[in-house]
Amino acid sequence: MSTKMKRKVKIKKKNMAIFITFIIVFAFAIYEIGYVIVKVITTSKEPKVEEKVKEKKTIKKKEPKKELSDYGEKLNKLDNINKEINYFREENIDRYIKYKEENPEIGTIQIIKDVNMNLDLTPYDDKIKAINLDTETILVNKYYYLDDNYIPDNLERIKSQYALSGMKLVDYAKDAFENMAKAAAKEDLNIVAMSTYRSYNYQVNLYKRYAREDGTEKADTYSGRPGHSEHQTGLAVDVYNQKETYTNFEKTDEFDWMQEHAHEYGFILRFPKDKVRETGYIYESWHYRYVGKEIAKYIKENNISLEEYIATH
Ligand SMILES: [Zn+2]
Structure with missing residues (x-):
């Protein structure tokens, strides 16, 4: 090999070394840059622990909002009538909607009243315990029932001039009845109690007899x-x-007189002609x-039944 050639090889080797060094430095730089880029991307994608917790919290917050909007949708179906009337009962909301779907011809306010009166249920099949026990507003009808051992407190016998023998009412009702009959007597009218308190067992036999004579339906x-x-x-x-x-x-x-005065003594005609539905x-x-x-005054003045009164109060 000539010196010239040797020098050439030396130069080549030197160039090669520079080239390789360059490649190494370049590769390292790329690696470093790449590493930084990847890190930036991954940190922005992967939330820190704190952020994760926050996310969970926001999810939890969203759930009740969804329920609220479901409730809002339900209220919408009922024309948001809850804002107009104070006897809207939240616990009845699904029954209101169902009854409204089944009876599209009935207005929404009436829907609320009807369901509060349980007209969406089946008499005698859907039994509910009597409400307002031992008060003036106790409610007993084809939905509300009293236990067989229920006996009202303070039953008292009505004075014999105003009743058949042995007739009893709760003391305050008895006093009111006697006052009413006494007032009527002053106008030569004879109001006589012929059936008052009846025990569960008495009713068992009475109903049996009626059902035997007339059939259950009648x-x-x-x-x-x-x-x-x-x-x-x-x-x-x-x-x-x-x-x-x-x-x-x-x-x-006597009937005419009671139509005019019974409410003054706390009594209502319980089953009026136009209230059979209620x-x-x-x-x-x-x-x-x-x-x-x-x-009694309120019920008379507003021409409603006891059922309607309780459904709207
Ligand atoms: Zn009766």
């Missing part, structure tokens, strides 16, 4: 099944004037219920 229109009779509350009274049979009470002067019973001109003066 008996149900005028007689309460055991536990469902208002007479078990000690606040209900059937009256007559001792001349006409009680079923003709409507034709008597009460579940046919018109009974002879059956009165003590509810107290204030409520």
Whole structure:
């Protein structure tokens, strides 16, 4: 090899060394840059632990919002009537919607009243324990029932000039009844209690007899099944004037007088002609219920039944 050639090889080797060094430095630089870039990307993608916690919190917060919007949708279906009436019962909301779907012809306010009165349920099948026990507003009907051992407190016998023998009412209703009958007597009218408190067992036999005579379907229109009779509350009274049979009470002067004055003593006509839908019973001109003066006045003035009063209060 000539010196020239040797020098050339040396130069080549030197160049090669520079080239390799360059490559190494370059590769390292690329690696470093790449590493930094990757790190930047991954840190921005992967939230820190704190952020993860935050995320969980926001998810938790979202859940009740969703429920709220479901509730809002339900209220929408009911025309947001809850803002207009104070007897909207949140616990009945699904029943309101179902009843409205089944009865599109009924207005929404009436839907609320009907469901509060349980008209979406089946009488006697969907049983509910009687409410407002031992108060003037105790409610017993084809949905609300009293246990067989329920006996009202303080039953007292009505004075014999105003009742058949042995007739009892709860003390305050008894006093009110005597005052009413006494006031009527001053106008030569004879209001006599002929059926008042009746025990569960008494009703068992009475209903059996009616059902045997008339069949269950007809008996149900005028007689309460055991536990469902208002007479078990000690606040209900059937009256007559001792001349006409009680079923003709409507034709008597005593009836006219009671139409005008019964509420002044705390009594209401319990099953009016135009309230069969609400009460579940046919018109009974002879059956009165003590509810107290204030409520009796309200019910009379607003021409509603006890069921409607309770559904809207
Ligand atoms: Zn009665």
